[in-house]
Amino acid sequence: xxxxxxxxxxxxxxxxxxxxxxxxxxxxxxxxxxxxxxxxxxxxxxxxxxxxxxxxxxxxxxxxxxxxxxxxxxxxxxxxxxxxxxxxxxxxxxxxxxxxxxxxxxxxxxxxxxxxxxxxxxxxxxxxxxxxxxxxxxxxxxxxxxxxxxxxxxxxxxxxxxxxxxxxxxxxxxxxxxxxxxxxxxxxxxxxxxxxxxxxxxxxxxxxxxxxxxxxxxxxxxxxxxxxxxxxxxxxxxxxxxxxxxxxxxxxxxxxxxxxxxxxxxxxxxxxxxxxxxxxxxxxxxxxxxxxxxxxxxxxxxxxxxxxxxxxxxxxxxxxxxxxxxxxxxxxxxxxxxxxxxx
Amino acid sequence: xxxxxxxxxxxxxxxxxxxxxxxxxxxxxxxxxxxxxxxxxxxxxxxxxxxxxxxxxxxxxxxxxxxxxxxxxxxxxxxxxxxxxxxxxxxxxxxxxxxxxxxxxxxxxxxxxxxxxxxxxxxxxxxxxxxxxxxxxxxxxxxxxxxxxxxxxxxxxxxxxxxxxxxxxxxxxxxxxxxxxxxxxxxxxxxxxxxxxxxxxxxxxxxxxxxxxxxxxxxxxxxxxxxxxxxxxxxxxxxxxxxxxxxxxxxxxxxxxxxxxxxxxx
Numbered sequence: 001x002x003x004x005x006x007x008x009x010x011x012x013x014x015x016x017x018x019x020x021x022x023x024x025x026x027x028x029x030x031x032x033x034x035x036x037x038x039x040x041x042x043x044x045x046x047x048x049x050x051x052x053x054x055x056x057x058x059x060x061x062x063x064x065x066x067x068x069x070x071x072x073x074x075x076x077x078x079x080x081x082x083x084x085x086x087x088x089x090x091x092x093x094x095x096x097x098x099x100x101x102x103x104x105x106x107x108x109x110x111x112x113x114x115x116x117x118x119x120x121x122x123x124x125x126x127x128x129x130x131x132x133x134x135x136x137x138x139x140x141x142x143x144x145x146x147x148x149x150x151x152x153x154x155x156x157x158x159x160x161x162x163x164x165x166x167x168x169x170x171x172x173x174x175x176x177x178x179x180x181x182x183x184x185x186x187x188x189x190x191x192x193x194x195x196x197x198x199x200x201x202x203x204x205x206x207x208x209x210x211x212x213x214x215x216x217x218x219x220x221x222x223x224x225x226x227x228x229x230x231x232x233x234x235x236x237x238x239x240x241x242x243x244x245x246x247x248x249x250x251x252x253x254x255x256x257x258x259x260x261x262x263x264x265x266x267x268x269x270x271x272x273x274x275x276x277x278x279x280x281x282x283x284x285x286x287x288x289x290x291x292x293x294x295x296x297x298x299x300x301x302x303x304x305x306x307x308x309x310x311x312x313x314x315x316x317x318x319x320x321x322x323x324x325x326x327x328x329x330x331x332x333x334x335x336x337x338x339x340x341x342x343x
Numbered sequence: 344x345x346x347x348x349x350x351x352x353x354x355x356x357x358x359x360x361x362x363x364x365x366x367x368x369x370x371x372x373x374x375x376x377x378x379x380x381x382x383x384x385x386x387x388x389x390x391x392x393x394x395x396x397x398x399x400x401x402x403x404x405x406x407x408x409x410x411x412x413x414x415x416x417x418x419x420x421x422x423x424x425x426x427x428x429x430x431x432x433x434x435x436x437x438x439x440x441x442x443x444x445x446x447x448x449x450x451x452x453x454x455x456x457x458x459x460x461x462x463x464x465x466x467x468x469x470x471x472x473x474x475x476x477x478x479x480x481x482x483x484x485x486x487x488x489x490x491x492x493x494x495x496x497x498x499x500x501x502x503x504x505x506x507x508x509x510x511x512x513x514x515x516x517x518x519x520x521x522x523x524x525x526x527x528x529x530x531x532x533x534x535x536x537x538x539x540x541x542x543x544x545x546x547x548x549x550x551x552x553x554x555x556x557x558x559x560x561x562x563x564x565x566x567x568x569x570x571x572x573x574x575x576x577x578x579x580x581x582x583x584x585x586x587x588x589x590x591x592x593x594x595x596x597x598x599x600x601x602x603x604x605x606x607x608x609x
Contacts, residue, residue: 053511055507055510075510076507076510076511077510077511077512077513077514077515078513080513081511082511082512083507083508083511085504085507085508087501087504089501089504089505089507089508090508091505091508091509091522091523091527092500092527093523093526093527093529102509102512102514102522103512103513106509106512106513106514106515106518106522107513150508150512151511151512154512154513160511
């Protein structure tokens with residue numbers, strides 16, 4: 001893989017009024033790796049991205065390295081990064097081509113070399129034929145690609161993206177998410193992007209750092225995060241898993257709606273979770289665990305059920321197909337012991 | 344009441360209001376081209392003689408007014424655009440105070456402002472007797488309009504994000520000002536510039552206090568002609584003033600419309 005290795009060493013950020021946006025954090029992004037910073041709003045992910053960009057300085061003691069170069073004190077304009085902003089921040093006084101070429105222009109690259117590189121990047125980002133358009137004549141998806149093309153045209157060492165899809169309509173977002181993933185892979189550039197949407201993070205990133213309250217809770221590949229979450233927050237935020245809370249005795253979990261054989265030996269684990277799609281609906285007669293359907297959302301490929309009376313919080317269940325019980329039905333629940341997540 | 348009657352009444356009221364505003368102006372302009380106002384335009388006929396006399400008697404005030412307006416524009420642009428940029432760049436309590444402070448001359452009567460200038464600088468002879476003295480007064484009075492007009496545009500375009508975008512692409516602070524801030528603030532600068540020029544050309548209160556017989560401006564000359572000349576000459580003078588100011592006002596309207604539509608789809 002080509003690209004720059006990005007390292008944060010002990011980077012923290014405290015804002016005025018002693019607000020700790022980011023606790024001291026170490027992070028390495030390997031050359032060519034695409035890292036997703038995932039978390040709810042206020043978790044410090046955007047602050048971390050802005051520290052990487054040079055738009056914020058870390059608290060003293062923090063260091064940012066691009067390969068072996070310490071760039072902590074290098075201002076953003078000399079850091080050679082590319083950035084895609086949440087609002088895209090395209091220059092309304094310039095055409096598409098001028099926007100894309102601006103980074104080359106300020107570096108003093110002119111004439112045919114600039115034109116060639118602008119054209120190359122524009123066709124890579126599927127912007128052919130839009131060169132002379134004004135920014136306000138573009139659709140949301142086109143704006144996003146112009147922002148990306150503009151950021152990568154000067155061949156930055158690191159590409160940073162702040163919620164690159166959040167300004168788009170929900171209908172457009174899924175398509176453009178997959179498209180962005182393809183383009184980013186094609187660039188083979190070290191990239192970090194911020195998102196609050198776990199499906200977006202999973203679709204685009206090589207590894208995901210799940211953040212909460214100014215710290216990284218877990219950093220792993222998407223499938224590892226999903227199959228093997230290390231904290232309760234990761235389990236519920238990334239997989240939307242259900243927390244099973246009840247009385248634990250001899251490997252059995254006593255819940256409001258019945259008893260569950262967990263197959264867990266020894267001490268009671270702190271957290272037991274079950275993913276939505278790992279629960280099976282059975283006949284309520286003779287089932288060891290029962291509940292009542294109180295919500296049902298049909299989504300074409302699958303149906304989402306909300307079931308009460310099993311444990312404290314309503315249980316969320318995802319079923320394939322449309323053949324699901326109706327609201328008000330009593331159902332039995334089969335929760336396979338080997339699907340439980342516990343730690 | 345039927346819709347037709349309602350419309351008719353509204354139409355009549357609108358016409359009446361227009362007439363109330365326009366008839367005096369039209370009468371005044373007509374008086375300026377009437378041979379003898381007391382005999383009436385129909386009896387005595389139409390002439391450009393009075394306009395010619397105005398030119399002879401007062402052309403210096405017209406040139407001076409234009410010169411002061413132009414100088415005022417240059418100075419307010421040089422001070423006002425960077426000031427607005429700075430106020431936008433570093434928002435905070437201090438910026439708010441500065442903004443209010445700059446706007447202070449608007450809430451003080453022009454006469455009081457002039458008095459203050461006279462008290463402070465009146466003894467510096469060369470300055471007091473030159474048109475620069477009036478120019479300083481006009482700059483004090485028009486600067487807030489330039490700053491506010493440019494600030495308004497800056498606040499509609501999310502300049503901070505645009506500048507961060509430019510910085511991420513390697514642009515220095517001067518390049519960001521030149522390539523991003525200035526071109527995007529252009530409609531605001533234009534609107535501000537036209538406001539400054541129009542206000543400066545029409546300013547009377549302050550100028551009346553600050554002028555000397557050798558530094559009369561157009562509105563001061565106008566007052567002078569009303570007081571001491573034939574009504575026809577004063578009216579012809581008004582006509583000249585109209586011809587100068589109306590295109591400026593039209594351009595101002597156009598520029599402020601453009602400023603408001605920035606960022607919206609065309």
